[in-house]
Each structure stands twice: as structure tokens, then as C-alpha cells.
Amino acid sequence: xxxxxxxxxxxxxxxxxxxxxxxxxxxxxxxxxxxxxxxxxxxxxxxxxxxxxxxxxxxxxxxxxxxxxxxxxxxxxxxxxxxxxxxxxxxxxxxxxxxxxxxxxxxxxxxxxxxxxxxxxxxxxxxxxxxxxxxxxxxxxxxxxxxxxxxxxxxxxxxxxxxxxxxxxxxxxxxxxxxxxxxxxxxxxxxxxxxxxxxxxxxxxxxxxxxxxxxxxxxxxxxxxxxxxxxxxxxxxxxxxxxxxxxxxxxxxxxxxxxxxxxxxxxxxxxxxxxxxxxxxxxxxxxxxxxxxxxxxxxxxx
Amino acid sequence: xxxxxxxxxxxxxxxxxxxxxxxxxxxxxxxxxxxxxxxxxxxxxxxxxxxxxxxxxxxxxxxxxxxxxxxxxxxxxxxxxxxxxxxxxxxxxxxxxxxxxxxxxxxxxxxxxxxxxxxxxxxxxxxxxxxxxxxxxxxxxxxxxxxxxxxxxxxxxxxxxxxxxxxxxxxxxxxxxxxxxxxxxxxxxxxxxxxxxxxxxxxxxxxxxxxxxxxxxxxxxxxxxxxxxxxxxxxxxxxxxxxxxxxxxxxxxxxxxxxxxxxxxxxxxxx
Numbered sequence: 171x172x173x174x175x176x177x178x179x180x181x182x183x184x185x186x187x188x189x190x191x192x193x194x195x196x197x198x199x200x201x202x203x204x205x206x207x208x209x210x211x212x213x214x215x216x217x218x219x220x221x222x223x224x225x226x227x228x229x230x231x232x233x234x235x236x237x238x239x240x241x242x243x244x245x246x247x248x249x250x251x252x253x254x255x256x257x258x259x260x261x262x263x264x265x266x267x268x269x270x271x272x273x274x275x276x277x278x279x280x281x282x283x284x285x286x287x288x289x290x291x292x293x294x295x296x297x298x299x300x301x302x303x304x305x306x307x308x309x310x311x312x313x314x315x316x317x318x319x320x321x322x323x324x325x326x327x328x329x330x331x332x333x334x335x336x337x338x339x340x341x342x343x344x345x346x347x348x349x350x351x352x353x354x355x356x357x358x359x360x361x362x363x364x365x366x367x368x369x370x371x372x373x374x375x376x377x378x379x380x381x382x383x384x385x386x387x388x389x390x391x392x393x394x395x396x397x398x399x400x401x402x403x404x405x406x407x408x409x410x411x412x413x414x415x416x417x418x419x420x421x422x423x424x425x426x427x428x429x430x431x432x433x434x435x436x437x438x439x440x441x442x443x444x445x446x447x448x449x450x451x452x453x454x455x456x457x458x459x460x461x462x463x464x465x466x467x468x469x470x471x472x
Numbered sequence: 473x474x475x476x477x478x479x480x481x482x483x484x485x486x487x488x489x490x491x492x493x494x495x496x497x498x499x500x501x502x503x504x505x506x507x508x509x510x511x512x513x514x515x516x517x518x519x520x521x522x523x524x525x526x527x528x529x530x531x532x533x534x535x536x537x538x539x540x541x542x543x544x545x546x547x548x549x550x551x552x553x554x555x556x557x558x559x560x561x562x563x564x565x566x567x568x569x570x571x572x573x574x575x576x577x578x579x580x581x582x583x584x585x586x587x588x589x590x591x592x593x594x595x596x597x598x599x600x601x602x603x604x605x606x607x608x609x610x611x612x613x614x615x616x617x618x619x620x621x622x623x624x625x626x627x628x629x630x631x632x633x634x635x636x637x638x639x640x641x642x643x644x645x646x647x648x649x650x651x652x653x654x655x656x657x658x659x660x661x662x663x664x665x666x667x668x669x670x671x672x673x674x675x676x677x678x679x680x681x682x683x684x685x686x687x688x689x690x691x692x693x694x695x696x697x698x699x700x701x702x703x704x705x706x707x708x709x710x711x712x713x714x715x716x717x718x719x720x721x722x723x724x725x726x727x728x729x730x731x732x733x734x735x736x737x738x739x740x741x742x743x
Contacts, residue, residue: 197575197576197577198577200571200572200574200575200577201571201572201575201577201579201580201583202571203567203568203570203571204567204568204571204572204583204587206564206567206568207564207565207567207568207587207627207631208568208583208586208587210560210564210620210623210624210627211586211587211589211590211624211627213605213620213624214590214598214602214620214621214623214624215589215590215593215598215601215602215624216586216589217605218598218601218602218604218605219593219597219598219601221601221604221605222597222600222601222604225604269500269503272493272496272497272500273496273497273500273501275493276493276494276496276497277497279480279481286736288501290732290736291501291504291505292501292504293732293736294504294505294508294728294729294732295504295505295507295508297681297728297729297731297732298508298685298724298725298728298729299684299685299687299702299721299724299725299728300685300687301685301687301702301705301706301709301721302508302511302721302724302725303507303508304709305511305705305709305717305718305721306507306508306510306511306721307507308709308713309510309511309514309713309718310507310510312713316510346503346504346507349500349504350504365481368481368483369483371483372483372484376483378481378483378484378485378489381483382483403592406594407594407595407596407597409595409596409687409688410687410688410706413710414706414709414710423596424594424596424688427596427600428596428600431600437604440600441600444594444596444597444600444601447594447596447597448593448594448597451592451593451594452592455592
């Protein structure tokens with residue numbers, strides 16, 4: 171009988187098999203650590219949203235039907251809601267870009283010891299309840315509020331004007347709440363721009379304005395787009411601020427969903443509207459993801 | 473050479489040349505900060521109509537708040553749910569983030585994306601979905617249901633913070649500990665955790681705040697004796713301007729300011 175003596179090569183091969191088996195087992199054990207989180211998110215988000223998706227295709231007779239989606243195309247009231255939602259989201263995003271770009275630029279070019287202090291101007295509102303901030307705007311913008319008082323004192327207008335419970339109030343409140351979501355990723359992108367780039371540009375004879383537009387701005391665009399995208403997508407499904415500052419005159423998709431549930435108790439119609447909102451959100455993110463590469467910028471809000 | 477004529481950037485632009493930028497940034501920062509803090513002076517006004525600046529000062533709205541059983545009950549509920557959410561979401565998110573980061577498995581990225589879906593799905597959809605599903609299993613108006621829902625909202629934030637911390641940490645240190653005989657669990661608690669503890673604390677505070685400030689899900693799935701502070705506040709805002717809200721808002725602003733400054737402070741001490 172021949173004794174099995176493994177050559178060094180065979181031992182190595184055997185070891186490799188054993189090791190790779192062990193590695194695979196360990197990988198699975200590690201993945202197992204994420205199951206509690208998966209379970210919670212499945213119970214709260216995945217299963218219920220899947221359920222709503224199913225409900226949106228069930229007609230009033232309990233059979234499969236597209237009636238809820240047909241209504242959205244046929245009824246004028248739905249078209250108005252979609253228009254308002256799109257309009258508010260787009261305008262809020264534009265306001266945030268106009269205000270957020272100079273602010274992020276200012277913050278990104280501060281000497282290190284000042285950054286922490288001035289960053290608080292962005293972080294404090296970001297960490298404060300949006301309900302509190304919405305309430306503050308409600309009081310500031312009312313007929314006898316601070317803003318009307320101030321404007322009349324310096325002679326901007328003579329009698330109090332209506333600033334709240336309409337589109338104006340909604341946009342002011344939304345922009346205030348969304349601004350940090352634009353500034354933080356944009357700031358992160360600007361911080362990554364090598365200062366030597368600007369040095370080189372000016373060394374090669376570009377004027378400050380030209381080196382900004384030809385060198386700095388293109389490098390900051392990915393951060394700007396990431397921030398604008400977060401703002402736009404958050405606006406699409408926003409509920410609290412339009413409901414309070416819009417005073418029933420600014421009906422967005424989220425407001426409409428609650429109204430349907432509150433007054434008609436129609437789960438199919440509410441779900442269908444929710445599905446459209448979700449599809450629009452994913453669509454915007456997907457399209458943007460195809461044109462820009464930014465997974466770090468998108469999640470760089472910590 | 474004065475500050476005004478000193479170059480501010482590599483392109484030799486002077487501070488004076490771009491003074492407009494400083495003014496613009498200052499105005500925008502004021503616009504961000506003032507509405508956040510305006511509730512503080514307003515809450516000490518004696519008037520029903522929240523005139524600003526207040527003509528006479530008083531603490532009557534605080535008295536009203538502390539003497540109201542409804543508001544006290546809601547405050548206790550909100551704090552309770554916030555603390556429980558923090559205690560559940562922080563370990564859950566940290567565990568998942570660590571596991572997905574070190575495993576290197578093909579599925580890790582997909583699972584990560586799955587776990588951050590609560591940040592992508594519009595909150596209103598999560599709210600009505602949870603309301604519908606929880607209604608079936610009797611979780612509406614319960615502490616358990618609220619903690620579960622808020623944990624789902626907070627866990628992705630924890631995961632993102634912890635993943636970022638792990639990225640800037642050298643995992644070889646853990647490998648060294650393990651090659652010296654420490655088990656993976658021991659290596660994690662003795663070597664890795666101490667180095668990411670600031671991020672863990674930040675994540676915990678953010679989880680508390682996510683729950684404490686959450687409005688939409690609470691409007692739908694909280695109620696009865698377990699209604700949250702934000703649910704009552706939202707109802708009060710839609711009906712009329714009740715100055716008691718200013719007092720409550722001031723307390724909420726104080727809570728978030730203290731939590732934020734805590735994270736900045738411990739973050740600043742980071743080696």
C-alpha cells in the first residue's frame with residue numbers, strides 16, 4: 171500500500187481550498203450581521219411600499235385594473251397637482267442654487283480656524299426641526315409679521331401684503347429648509363478642488379473671472395448637481411411646509427395623497443399617486459446618475 | 473499692506489475685490505440663522521399675537537406648556553421614542569455598516585443600497601405604507617410601531633456615518649489584533665470601535681434627533697395617548713397660531729443646538 175505523502179504543492183492546494191471555504195463562511199457570517207437592519211427596513215419600508223404598489227392596481231370591484239392611473243391622466247385636478255409639484259420643486263431648487271453657490275464658495279475658502287464657526291450657520295438650521303422653522307416663517311410672514319413691518323418701515327410697500335398661505339410663503343419656507351442640503355455636498359466638492367489648479371490658470375495668464383469659469387466652476391459642477399438633485403427629489407415628496415405655509419392653496423402630490431386618504435379613504439388612488447411619486451423620484455436619480463458620477467458626493471452629508 | 477489689498481486666492485484677487493462675496497454670504501447666513509432662532513425671543517412675549525420685538529416679556533407660554541397634560545404627555549412620548557430609536561438604530565446601523573464594509577462579498581453593495589432605501593423613497597409613501605401595514609398587525613398608535621418606523625429612518629444615517637468613519641480608518645490594525653490571537657469580536661470592540669467612537673456618538677445623537685423631529689410618519693401612525701410632540705404641533709399649526717408652540721419650539725431648538733455643539737466639540741477633539 172502506498173502511503174499518501176502530500177508534496178508541498180499539494181498541501182498548499184489543500185490549504186487554499188480550506189481557507190477559501192473558511193473565507194466564504196466568514197463572509198456569510200458577516201453578511202448575517204446586517205439581517206436585523208434588513209428586517210426592520212423590510213417591515214417598515216419594503217413590504218408596505220410593495221403592498222401599496224399592489225393596491226394601486228386593484229380597482230373598486232377588487233379586480234386588477236388601471237382605473238387609478240387612468241384617472242390621473244383624465245382628471246384636470248391631477249394635472250394641476252403635478253404641475254404645482256414640479257413648479258415648486260424646480261423653483262426651490264433654483265433659489266437654492268443661486269443662494270447656495272456663493273455661500274458654499276465662501277465657506278470653502280475660509281481659513282481653517284474660521285470654518286467651524288461659519289459652518290454652524292448651515293449646520294444649525296440643518297439640525298433644527300423643520301416644523302419649528304416652518305412655524306417661524308409662518309409668524310415672520312403673517313400680515314402683522316416682522317417682514318411686513320420692516321418692509322413698510324423702510325418704504326418697500328405701503329400696506330401689508332400677503333406673504334403666507336400662498337406660493338410665495340411656500341417657496342420661502344422650502345428654500346430655507348432645503349438650502350443646507352445643497353450647500354453641504356457642494357462644499358464637499360469645492361474642498362476637493364486643488365488650489366494649485368487656480369494658481370496654474372492665473373499663471374498661464376487667465377483673468378480671475380476666466381479662471382473661475384473655465385477651471386473652478388466645471389470642477390464644482392458635480393457637487394452642485396448632486397446638491398440640486400437632493401433638493402429637487404426631496405421637494406417632490408415634501409409635505410409639512412407646503413401644507414402649513416401654502417394654507418391649502420399650494421396642493422402638491424404629498425398633500426393630495428393625505429387629502430385622498432382623509433376625505434375619500436381611497437387606498438387605491440392614494441397608492442397610485444404614491445407610486446407615481448416614487449417612480450418620478452427614482453427616474454430623476456437614475457437619469458442624473460447616468461450623466462454624472464457622484465456616489466461619494468451624494469452621501470457626503472455627514 | 474492691509475487686509476483689504478491682500479490677495480485672497482491663488483488668482484491674486486484681493487479681499488477688497490471680492491468684498492461683495494463676503495457681504496452676500498453674510499446676508500445668506502443671516503437668512504439661514506435668524507428664522508431658526510427667532511422663536512426664542514418670540515416665546516418670551518406676553519402678547520397673544522407674537523409681536524416682534526415683544527412689548528412686554530413673560531414666561532406665560534412656558535407655564536402653559538408645563539401645566540398642560542396634553543403637551544407633557546406628548547413630550548414624554550417623543551423623548552421615550554427618541555431614546556429607544558437611538559438605542560436600537562445605532563447598534564443596528566453600526567453592525568450592518570461594519571459587516572458590509574469588511575465582508576467584501578459581491579452582495580454587500582446591493583444590500584447597502586437596499587438598506588438606504590428609506591432615504592430615497594419619499595417619506596409620505598413610507599408614512600402611508602407603514603400606516604396601512606401596521607394597521608393590519610395592530611402596531612398603529614403603539615410605541616413599538618413608532619420606534620420601528622423611526623429606526624428604519626435613522627439606520628441609513630447611522631450606516632452612512634459609520635461607513636465614512638471606517639473608510640478613513642486603517643483596517644490593518646484589526647488584522648494585526650486578530651493575528652495576535654484576538655477573536656474578530658474582541659478585535660472589533662478593543663481596536664476598531666475606540667477609533668470610530670466619535671462617529672458612533674454622532675450617529676446616536678443624530679438618530680435621537682431624527683426620531684424626535686420626525687413629523688410625517690408620526691402624524692399617521694401615532695395617536696391617542698402615544699401621540700408625539702410633533703403630531704400635536706402640526707395640528708396646532710394648521711388651525712391657528714398658538715404662542716405655546718413658540719415655547720415648545722424654543723425647547724426643541726435648544727435640544728438640537730446642544731446636540732450639534734456636542735458633536736462639533738467631540739469632533740474637534742478627534743486626534
